[in-house]
Amino acid sequence: MSWWAIIIYIICILISIYFIHKWKTFRNLQGRYRMEEIIKERTEALIKEKEKSDNLLANILPKNTADELITTGKATSSKFKMATVLFADIQGFTKIAEQMNPDTLIDELDKFYFHFDSVVEKYNIEKIKTIGDAYMAAGGIPVKNRTNPVEVVLAALEMQAYMKDLKKTKADIWDLRIGIHTGSVIAGVVGQKKYSYDIWGDTVNTASRMESSGEAGKVNISATTFRLVEDFFECQYRGKMPVKYKGDIEMYFAKGLKPELQANNEVTPNEKFEIRLQLLRLLDLEEFIFQKLDGELPENLYFHNSGHTSHVYHQVELLGRSEKVADTDLLLLRSAALLHDIGYIDTIDEHEKRSVEMAHEILPLFKYNEFQIDQINKLIMATKMPPEPVDLLQKIICDANMDHLGRVDFLIESDKLYQEYRTLKRIKSKKEWNTYQADFLKNHEFFTDAARRLREVSKDDQIKNILQFS
Incomplete structure (x- = not known):
């Protein structure tokens, strides 16, 4: 047998081995594909059956109870x-x-x-x-x-x-x-x-x-x-x-x-009934928000804590009633006051924007409609510094948010804010802080007549107090 015939035989054998290997690989892949299809079909069937049983359980039991039963048994x-x-x-x-x-x-x-x-x-x-x-x-x-x-x-x-x-x-x-x-x-x-x-x-x-x-x-x-x-x-x-x-x-x-x-x-029921019921439901929202603030706010927020939110919440009602706003608007004001600083839970910078996002998540749980949520979010954003309110409700919430500027405990509240800013490395010294506060007070005016009437200490006296104790 000549050498070229031997080479041809070897090549034929190699080609045969290659095609046999490829055929076996194809058969294995085909079998694996069939097996995967069977597993997929059975998995889908199991998922559908689980969904049916979960839905049936949800129809028999309250959702939270059904979820707990499914999760923990x-x-x-x-x-x-x-x-x-x-x-x-x-x-x-x-x-x-x-x-x-x-x-x-x-x-x-x-x-x-x-x-x-x-x-x-x-x-x-x-x-x-x-x-x-x-x-x-x-x-x-x-x-x-x-x-x-x-x-x-x-x-x-x-x-x-x-x-x-x-x-x-x-x-x-x-x-x-x-x-x-x-x-x-x-x-x-x-x-x-x-x-x-x-x-x-x-x-x-x-x-x-x-x-x-x-x-x-x-x-x-x-x-x-x-x-x-x-x-x-x-x-x-x-x-x-x-x-x-x-x-x-x-x-x-x-x-x-x-x-x-x-x-x-x-x-x-008419709209007046719905508002009256929503004002009652506001107490549930109040409890929910304060529990969340007390449990989740960073500990280094000495000023922007649940105490500040509580004061703003009560102050908007006082100012709102003094300005004779309707119950419909009072509901919006009080709801916005509860939520205006909740964004501090997740971020310091742009916390107003985060508060709006969280309001979108929370308020539907308490049956607020889209229009109400939109109005509340506008009120929240109105508290962004420097305040530039465009209507009476925004003026009220801005005045409530800055109410400490006219109170007898201003220096105490100012020190809390200083400690907070110092911890966040936004201010370097007490002197720098006092200068900032004095300049801020010089340029600040309350927007509503009610806030101006309720002011306990004049702006000039507050500035004197700052300079005296600096």
């Missing part, structure tokens, strides 16, 4: 100091159930409960359960709030209005009794295989007694609830009524919204 019980419990019950249901076809009975109940579910969802009330013809819900859980007595009573009035409207077209519609009481409850999850979110406590028992002591077509509330909602609703005093295991309890019938708070009818 258990849910802790919580005590709520102020929750409002509602019981609704169809009068004479036992007799109705004996006479009506079971399928028709269930269809009728389902129709009522479907509407009730939409009402409680609208007012951020938690549906607890239904037991036969009884419907149970509670406001103020699982997220604590101060507005729950008002929201639960309004929801109850809407439920009764719905039943009355049905009666106009269908004479044999059932009569509904509703009872409401406000107090402390314990809420948590019971069961291992079939989870159930429930509440316990004397408040629940009293709410049940309010329902059984009520009348068809009416909303019966306890004296405790009445005192929390009397600024919103017209109520009829029933006197002290005997209640099983409770003795005599004062009760009221909630008749409807106060005339000045009605829109189209006695259960439809």
Whole structure:
């Protein structure tokens, strides 16, 4: 065999080996691709099934509780100091159930409960359960709030209005009794295989007694609830009524919204009602913000801390009322005052801009609309130095922010600001700081008549004090 034939054989063998290797590689890749597709399909199926189970759990339990259960495998019980419990019950249901076809009975109940579910969802009330013809819900859980007595009573009035409207077209519609009481409850999850979110406590028992002591077509509330909602609703005093295991309890019938708070009818609130409710909700925002400031602000902010925010918050209300601003604008001012320095949590420079960003995140949680948020953010940005307010509300918040310049404790507050600036390396010496303060005071004027009237120490006297103690 000649040498060139040997070379050809070797080349053929090498080519064969190469193609066999390539074929095996292709088959391996093909098998791996099929395996990856199978894994992908099964993973997607598992994800979809998990989403279904998570959604099902979220429909059964409050979101926070469901998330905790999914994450940790258990849910802790919580005590709520102020929750409002509602019981609704169809009068004479036992007799109705004996006479009506079971399928028709269930269809009728389902129709009522479907509407009730939409009402409680609208007012951020938690549906607890239904037991036969009884419907149970509670406001103020699982997220604590101060507005729950008002929201639960309004929801109850809407439920009764719905039943009355049905009666106009269908004479044999059932009569509904509703009872409401406000107090402390314990809420948590019971069961291992079939989870159930429930509440316990004397408040629940009293709410049940309010329902059984009520009348068809009416909303019966306890004296405790009445005192929390009397600024919103017209109520009829029933006197002290005997209640099983409770003795005599004062009760009221909630008749409807106060005339000045009605829109189209006695259960439809107008803008004045919404503002009044939002002012009540402002207390929840206040608690949330001060907890956040106290827990997250840097320790070296000796002046721009929660104490300063608290003073500005109260001062804008004082100045606002002195300047006779409307409740709508007062709500914007007080909200902006709470949030104007919250950006200091994350940054010193451009903290106003960060405050606006945080306001966009926080305010929707407290049911502020986009227009309100936009106006509040403009007020926050108006506090940026040097202040250049363009309207009365901006002038008020700027004056409240600089109120210490006219107070008798100015030197104390000034020293806090000096310590803060010195720590941040923005000022070198006390002398430099005093010169800066004196120059600032010479050029400063309060923008509103109210701030000028309330000034405790004149500008000239403040400058003298600075020079005297420098």
